[in-house]
Amino acid sequence: MAGVTHVVLVEWEPQTDRSAEADALVGQHLGRVDGVESVRSGTSMSTEGLEGGFDWMLVVRFRDREALAGYLPHPEHRPVAEFIGAASARVVVFDVED
Numbered sequence: 001m002a003g004v005t006h007v008v009l010v011e012w013e014p015q016t017d018r019s020a021e022a023d024a025l026v027g028q029h030l031g032r033v034d035g036v037e038s039v040r041s042g043t044s045m046s047t048e049g050l051e052g053g054f055d056w057m058l059v060v061r062f063r064d065r066e067a068l069a070g071y072l073p074h075p076e077h078r079p080v081a082e083f084i085g086a087a088s089a090r091v092v093v094f095d096v097e098d
Helices: 019-032 065-071 078-087
Strands: 004-012 036-042 056-062 088-097
Touching: 004 065, 004 078, 019 036, 019 056, 019 078, 056 065, 078 088
Parallel strands: none
Antiparallel strands: 004 056, 004 088, 036 056
């Protein structure tokens, strides 16, 4: 069985930086979801300037596709997803099987 990497890129609403709040929510909730192997989040430190307007990223590594499927409706995922949805201007999600 292959693992899955879930990548979320977020552009916050104009004139806001909600990254610290998002990092806190991620740390509080996502590690409690069965099948989550690792979680990373933060802002870019790139000097290339190729972020395309995105301010913050979340990368969650799952044990397998079933773990990803269980994560989406999981109660510990909801506060993070709802916060991102309410505070963002644009979101991109990309999942890849390792």
